[in-house]
Amino acid sequence: MKNKSLNEVNSLRYWSIILLWRHRNRVMIGALLVFLTAAFAMALLALSGWFITATALAGISVAAGAMLALDIYLPGSGIRFFALGRTVSRYMERLYNHDSVLRQLSLIRQQLFKGLSTFRTSELKKQTNADWLSRLTADLDSMDSLLLRLLLPPFAAVLGLLLLSLLVSFWSYTAALFLFTSTLFLSCMIFILFLRLQENDSKALVTLFNSAREEFINHMNGLPELRCAKMQEHHQQSLLIFTNKFNKLQCRLVRLQANAQLAINTLHSIMVLVAAICSIKGAQEGLFDAPVAVLLVLAVFAFGELLQLLPGQLGVLGRTRYAAERLYPLANPAEETKDTSLLPQKLWNKLDIHLSGHPYIPASLKQMLTLEFSAAKPYLLVTGRSGSGKSTLAELILGEAHEQSEHLGTIACFKLDGQNVSSEQYSLSLQEGTAYLSQRNSILADTLFINVTLGLPDISDEKVWQVLRLVELDEWAKSLPADLDSWLGDTGQELSGGQARRICLARLLLRAPHLVVLDEPFNGLDESMAERIWRNIAPWLADKYVMLLVHKSPDFVSSDLLPQQHWQHLQFSSEDE
Template sequence: MPDAREASLITTLRPWWRLLDRRRGRLLVGACLMLLTVAAGIGLLALSGWFITATALTGLALAAGLSAFLDVYVPGGGIRFFAVTRTVSRYVERLYNHDTVLRLLADLRGHLFGVMVGLDGRTLSRRRASDWLDRLTADIDTLDGLYLRLVAPAGVALLAILALSGLLALWLPRAGLVALALLLSAWLWLTLGQARRGMAASRGQVEALEALRGRMLEHLRGLAELEAYGSLATHRARLEAIERRLQVDQWRLARVAALGSALAGLAVGATWLAVLVLAALAWQAGALSGPVMVLMPLAVMALNEALAALPMAFTRLGATRAAAERLNALEAARCPSAAVSCETSAAGQAPHPGPLDVTLDAVDLHYPGALQPALTALDLSLPAGQRLALCGASGAGKSSVAQLLTRQLAPSAGRITLGGVPVEAIDEATLRQRVACLTQQVELFDDSLAANLRLGDSEADEARLWRVLSMVELAGWADALPEGLETRVGEGGRRLSGGQARRVGLARLLLREPDLVILDEPFAGLDAPTAARLAARLDGWLAGRSVIYLVHQLGEAVDPPGIDQRLTLREGALCTDGQDVSG
């Protein structure tokens, strides 16, 4: 069983170690700086002990009237060298390794963000926003210790033990063997032993922290509702239960870490005592000089610095493992076997130029855990350059169709083609360039109005920005803003009204030149006169493109312009009352 667990741990961490391995050069340099610091500390303490002892013995000899000589300049220079080297290398190591860790964090977060972008809607809907934020922050922060707190210190400590044992063996082979046996046993416990004892508690701590963050966010966001419905006390009790569980795990980890620190000190103490006894016996037998006898145990004492960081780091290895497992699960979910074929998508096919025809052939869609399918045997065909109004009440499946066409979801069964090419075979860049979708919830970032618009086209100049704002009747409003296009819109567009945010999203879409446009309730939140003017302007821009409107019902307010077909969805299936209004 232990071998199986170790193999599982290695398998879990391997993908993230490969990602770190891209900066192998920096990692090796950082480890060498750590090793240089430890070596300088050993040299400083050992040489200082030798020099003090040699000086004392020389002084005693001179006091006794004996002829004695001691070169104080070479060892004195060596002590200064080791002292300066230890100080400088420690400073440079901290600076260099923390810079490396920041680079690694950027790599890890960039990689994970790319993974999350590739997840479909079904996977994203299984967790709350706080859970995804936890992956990007807490889990990645936990993984950054893989190099700085786990691999590098353990490797440096092992090399230091081997080097020191070899050094002691040069003077006294028995002392080298004893030091190797004791220190290597301690190293094994401080790494593998501590990891095993702290595995369950550290994994539990990660899970409890995630639950606490999620519950706390829910508590703060829903404080008014919880108070109104009399559920505040119940919710607080749940938070307190999580906190108690977290406290128990923290206490267990503290005890295990304290045990490891005590054992590290005990191991170093036992080793230097054993080496001191062996060295004293050798000195008594005339095999060693007095200064060397003192040098040997002092060199062992300096190893305490190399071993001190291991207990706490490896006690919390379970947290690193849990974080890696959760992130690996996201990586695996990016390309499920029943969904998109990653190999085909990587190869990439391009639909024919011009407006795209759309075909859904016997498409089924079933969300995990849902009692009813979202779509059932859906057959839909839109010729290139035509406009379709897909009607239906909320929950009928209209948004699911949009997510299928933009490959945010993969069908449970059936086939979808755009321009005669299976949607899963179109490479990502081509799909995003040729298919544009205005969703009901417009995503705006806490940045300038111009920056939010340029998400549609990063190369758009100010003239184009003002042109699209004019098309959605926001140019006058934007011109009256204190900072114009540089005015910040607030987090989620909070500084804008619902209708303004909707039109900013539409303006962003107008900056692109897609061949298939999907508009989900494009005139929602607008008064009738504004919606009518906007529909007329939109009609000209949509000419020569394939268009799918997702609406509740035609005839209620302002109808989308130029509709060629109308179909109605009800409970995920096309109704027989769907009308073809072409011609």
């Protein structure tokens, strides 16, 4: 529990430094605008009260026959100034601070994607798609509360209290000091108690909400199967359980917030009452006249606008802390120790992999699989039907298998130039020099150019057209409304399976890897097109290590550039399965 609390503090501290402290000048300007808005509002109400009271007393005095002069132009001008200033400062504050929040959310995304880029595929697979969706949407959106709700309102309230105390100090230093210290102490006690009481429920609510989101997404994904099995209503019961728990927690938090609001309203009411009594007593003793007494009471009353907003604003602390805790390891992953003595180019002289006993590669259970990449045998063909472990073998070699952390140390042995290396050293050395075409066609909701280049800098249109010709997509691309800048739709919905497959293959052709792993590269392609594309990319493959995984070996795999004697063949037969 202690370590968990420490992790929460570290998470909030990390994000506070990234978002607030490093941009403290911008934060201070935003806080100043918030304070000016509050100060103008307090001054407007207080001066209006003074002006109305003074005007009423002047009218009564004149009606009674007394000679009295009242300057109405200066306070009238002040009222107009404060009213205009409040409107302008509120507009500027909303504009500036919301722009700051958008900048911060952009900064969080950059920090997250920078951190995620260092994660291995096996680590990413440990979380479901629904959990990633929750982290990168709901949790990320919760972070905007850090500035708008957790920093600026309390800061404005403290400055407002200080301004009010300075106003009272013109007539009584003792009263000003008592007002400041008592209000600050009692307010802090109320909010500390409120935050402690709602902390566990707030975290439980967010956790339950994320679980319900994941359950709902899984329900929608499996809806056709549930309908066919007539299990839809039964499966919906779990969603109803989440709903009931969610409602109970929500009601409990609402009650806590209502109690905190009641305590703050009571405190403010006492402040106004004490201010009224003290103002009447001060007017009777001749410290100030009646209009000033009204001014002081209304100034205290106006301060309530800042104070009464705090329960609702600070109530999001639990949600924000939980979001910060979940996003922290993504943006700040633990650094891995790299063996600098292993030069990346040394890997490509000779690579030996000995594998046995992997639970998802049946062939390895009977005998040790020995894979060797060298100048004499640079190409490896792996055949076998679905489920025989071909994709698992590829992911294991690339250090991306989800089971790697459990099994790799005992079932796989990696050698570089005959020297044993650890799985981590091997994986780190291999990452930068590998191009992997998985079975899944991953298409971004973006343009054709972005989908082909996929983060590579300084890629010319000419180079993109060149690789599109190799995969026979150039004529299709020219027929698009905006050529390379044409939008491919959400997740490639405008594409056929064959087109998506060839775009994924074109991505690899823009890179210069040492090892190329092609997992069913001809999915969605007819045999003649597959043969043409293979011959087109053969010159690119010729000087690399190649691992080709297919169900059945195509006749066209061997060619002049990729002769048969340079191929190894590893076959997963039906008996292995």
